[in-house]
Amino acid sequence: MIQQLNGQEIEIRGKKLYVERYGDLDKPAILYLHGGPGEGCHDFSFHQAERLGKHFHLILIDQRGVCRSENIKKGEPFGFQDLIDDCEALREHLHIKKWSLIGHSFGGFLALAYVRQHPDSIEKVIFEGPTFDFERTSRSLIKKTAQLLKKYGKYELYEKGLLLAEGENYSIRELTEEYMKLSDELGEHRMEIYRHNHNNPTDYYSFYSEDEWDVFYDRSEHHYNVLREEGKIFDSLLNEIQYVKNPMLLIVGKYDACTCEKHFEVFERDAINGETFIFEESGHTPHYEEAERFKEVVIAYLQS
Template sequence: MHVEIFGNQQLSAVLFLHGGPGESCYEFVYHQAKRLSEIFHLVAIDQRGVCRSEEINSTEEFGLRDLVEDCEELRTQLGINKWAVIGHSFGGYVSLLYASAYPDSITKVIFECPTFDFSWTSKSLLRRASSVFLSLGDPNKSAECNSLATSDLQSKELFDQYLRLGEELGEKKAEIYRVNNLTSIDYSAYTDEEWELFADRTEIHLNRLREEGRMFESIVPLLTTLSVPSMLILGEADPVTCDSHIQAYDQISNGNKIMVDNCGHTPHAERPDLYGLIVSTFLLSDK
């Protein structure tokens, strides 16, 4: 598994879990590693089978639970007693599972634009995709997105339909997730051929999780069992953490919530300075 470690190991440890399924910690590290490593012992990973991590082969057993167990095994191998966890998007889903399974290993959890229910998220993404199709002059695809968003399809079917329609948007798919102030990022650390190889690995990771199906189970009920302090970081224009997620999070007793304005799905990249301040202030506080 690809692991990146920053900052003095005597500082409080923080684990970052990326989204997707199948994104990477590359973008987060690019924008946040220097900022956060001045205050924390930061650990960031490409989850099993993703991007720079070793490819999952066809005979290897792999499922959602492995992502949780990988976190705990990594903590043990690094000799970290406890750490805080930051989970972005699908990483928020994994973070909640991890905190629920191993509460004694975790000090605090930050959920950055998370999903806890793929049905809720898929419907919200479809509604946003509808708006993008309409802006591109395709009312038929726009109507199809809206129809799916109000349907009774199961979580996996909704997610698969969103993936299909998102692919049809091509580069315009980014408009679903972000506002126009995205901070630039340099991808030249790897060649185009290497990025293509990373994408192939990521596709295997995603498909194996889809086939297993456990990621489509709502884990919203776990929120009220969370025993460590947490924070929900929201992007003002983020479609992933929809109103249903926010209302569910509001039911927990030890939760904090903050909205980042002029921002979409990736506050760590769109508002990096503010994000670093929010994260460090919360993790260093007594709350």
């Protein structure tokens, strides 16, 4: 069994963060940054804690105000920079000289912003299905949603989706809001937007009751709403890739709509020290759609 120090609440910059740690503390450290904003680290822990914890000192957090971390109170100062500052303060608190990052989805956006500000704190960065530009990601997701609506016979919504995806008169906030409305129309089929391989789901209720999940959801929704109102998450970071000298690996599921072609194109063109890898049987979440292969790719890259 791997060493496990999970469920800790650690006060970082005046706020309690939920932190899980796995593996030998003397091994190379990895910080996992979840997506959303506001998703939490549950699914990565469920599928990868044992796998990666055998080889690394794996650290997972629910970001400030998310799920099991202390809630952000109404009117409390909070913004995107707090998430970056929390990461760096946590590294110092744990007395880790350098760590590597795995950033999934929005966590990839956060990881890129973090490595730009603190390159000397980070060894390598793995981006898993990242979004570096919310507008491009939203348009790509709307296109995929439209195709699924067509698949399930909702032709008027399919046409609406295509117009939204190509329309030039929509702000990024409008696009994200319209995407959420359209995706809700898929009902029980909504996860097909993200997931290609449905054979390895996360059992969320093995951890917490439905009432507890309702509390976590409310916290995360407030976290997201505050970040959305601030607006910094809508700034494109694609141009920042060219300035990162740290080794970076971009991993994408073949069927992932979040990391659109432009993301891939810019990364391959601009990354000074970048590599790419495609998971052939995954959508947006290779860490559980192809969990064993994901582990192998991460180990090979970080130990090379």
